[in-house]
Amino acid sequence: MKIAILGAGATGLTTALRLAQKTSSEITVFEKDSFLGGHASTFQVNSTPIEKGYHHWFTSDNKIIELMSELGLQNHIGWYESSVGTVFNSKIYDFMTPIDLLRYKPLSIINRISLGLSSLKISKIKNWHDLENFTAVDWLNKNVKPQIYHAFWEPMLIGKFGEEHYKEVGMPWLWGKMNTRFKSREGFLSKEKLGYPIGSFDILFNSLSQKCENLGVKIHLNSQVNQIKNNHGSLEVSISDAETLNFDAVIATVPSNVFHRITTGLEESYIEKLQNTRYMSAVQIILELKHQLSKYYWLNIADRSFPFVGVIEHTNLVNESIYGNSHIVYLSNYLTPKNSLYHLNKTELLEKYLPFLYQINNKFSENWIIKSHYQKIPGAQPIIESQYSNKMPTHETGIKNLYLGNTSQIYPEDRGTNYSVELGEKLAELLIKKSINN
Ligand SMILES: Cc1cc2nc3c(=O)[nH]c(=O)nc-3n(C[C@H](O)[C@H](O)[C@H](O)COP(=O)(O)OP(=O)(O)OC[C@H]3O[C@@H](n4cnc5c(N)ncnc54)[C@H](O)[C@@H]3O)c2cc1C
Incomplete structure (x- = not known):
């Protein structure tokens, strides 16, 4: 069987590996970019690769940890104690x-206890399907006090989905997020541990692609797929240089909007689901600093006067010595084109952001900045609404032997490389099962 896989990110490469291990198919991966890794790809800081958007693993990310072991990389994951803080009314509070x-002083002692109990209540919910009818905002307003909602939950939702979309997010998404975080702790009172591959996520993608190639998979970079269409039972795939090739099966791991654009002959009902999938872009300013900005790896910004929603100081997780002693800080936002910040360039964003860095550390000075970087990552975060089970596009697309697997189909967990590995394995199984039954 000749199989094409679109995309050399975590999903595409895992699908390729499992198909190559379990079948004798001829497998080709087409990747539009000149590099592997998609959303988890890297750029260089002082000749060391680092992700364009902050990345780490939770201790509960079993699938990707198993894959690292399978690749012989089990000793290449560093596990570090995470440190979390929250900025509220220009003050930073420990939140570990x-x-x-x-x-947490912004709330009265009674409300602090209530906040803890509300988090516990969410984590104890066994059947997330029961939450499907609720948006997170509706559920929280019914179950937590307004002060707690405004001081904690609302800023958290706005942080991920912006003012425009946070009210649409389904409660199962919040449940999935809370569960991942609870599972990443060894005990109720213990601190969270996070993992980071020694040598960046590149070591995973390089090793994964090498293993695929050893099993005969062909991986073509700089190969954008411009069209997929059904041609009398075989699938015709047109690549960037106008070459057209025929395959028995195609697995696309591209975002839903891209899949819609490049696929000819989809049924209306499926197109509707693709069109309803909406994404936010991650807009990241990454600073290389001479000094540490704060003591926290992860600073949630629960203060709505700030123009960014997260400060992730990577070198508070991983030692700065590997980046030539630069302290690496991501100033993170999730935006859509409707937000004016989305359209600003690096200099314009920095101008808006800098005054707020003084609020995080009053010793901060602009001359701490050795270098700054800007990364805009489209399709970074799908907007997961209520009743999402009915809205999510299925992997089977209605066109025989054409499958779709992307982050908008990861549910109820929040998207992450661990779940992309799981998805890649699921897609390979699905194709094997379907082709046996054909
Ligand atoms: C800012 C940010 C922070 C994150 N933090 C974490 C984290 O801490 N931990 C974690 O585990 N995960 C994190 N994630 C999520 C994680 O990066 C993704 O879930 C995962 O990488 C998605 O993998 P994928 O293969 O499904 O999709 P992608 O990585 O998007 O791969 C799809 C690939 O398809 C290619 N492609 C698109 N169109 C075409 C075409 N027409 N032809 C050929 N190729 C095409 C793309 O170039 C891309 O390489 C984060 C993501 C972002 C954006």
Whole structure:
């Protein structure tokens, strides 16, 4: 069987590996970019690769940890104690353990306890399907006090989905997010541990692609697929240089809007699902600093006067020595074109952001900045609405032997490389099962 896979990110490469291990098919991966890794790809800081958007693993990310072991990379994951803070009314509060929660001064002591209990309540919900009818905002407003909602939950939702979309997010998404974080702790009172591959996510993608190639998979970079169409039972795939090739099966791991654009002959009902899939772009300013900005790896910004929603100081997780002693800080936002910040360039964004860095550290000075970088990552975060099970596009597309697998089909967990590996394995199984039954 001749199989084409579109995309050399975590999903595409895992699908290729599993198909190559389990079948004797001829497998070709087409990747539009000149590099592997998609959303988890890297750029260089002082000759060391680092992700364009902050990346880490949770201890509960079993699938990707198993894959690292399978690739012989089990000793290449560093596990580090995470440190989390929250900025509220220009002050930073520790937010690592339930004890910190009890010290969270923006809320009265009664409300602090209530906040802890509300997080626990969410994590104890067994059947997330029961939450499908609720948006997160509706559920929280029914189940937590308004002060707690405004001081904690609302800023968290706005942080991920912006003012425009946070009210649409389904409660199962929040449930999935809370569960991942709870599972990443060894005990109720313990601090969270996070993993990061020694040598960046590049070591995973390089090793994964090498293993695929050893099994006969062909991986073509700089090969954008411009069209897929059904041609009398075989699937015709047109590549960037106008070459057209025929395949028995195609697995696309591209975003839903791209899949819609390049596929001819989809049924209306499927097109509707693709069109309803909406994404936010991640807009990241990455600073190389002479000094540490704060002591936290992860700073949630629950203060709506700030023009960014997260400060992720990567070198508070991983030692700065590997980046030539530069302290690496991501100033993170998730935006759509409707937000004016989306249209600003690096210099314009920095101008808006800098005054707020003084609020995080009053010693901060502009001459701490050695270098700054700008990354805009389209399709970074699908907007997961209520009733999403009915809205999510299926992997089978209605065109025989054409499958779709992307982050908008990861549910109820939040998207992440662990779930992309799981998805890649699922897609390979699905194709094998379907072709046996054909
Ligand atoms: C800012 C940010 C932070 C994140 N943080 C974390 C984290 O901490 N931990 C974690 O595990 N995950 C994190 N993620 C999520 C993780 O990066 C993604 O879930 C995962 O990489 C998605 O993999 P994928 O293969 O499904 O999609 P992608 O990585 O998007 O891969 C799809 C590939 O398809 C290619 N493609 C698109 N169109 C075409 C075409 N027409 N022809 C050929 N190729 C095409 C793309 O170039 C891309 O390489 C983060 C993501 C972002 C954006």
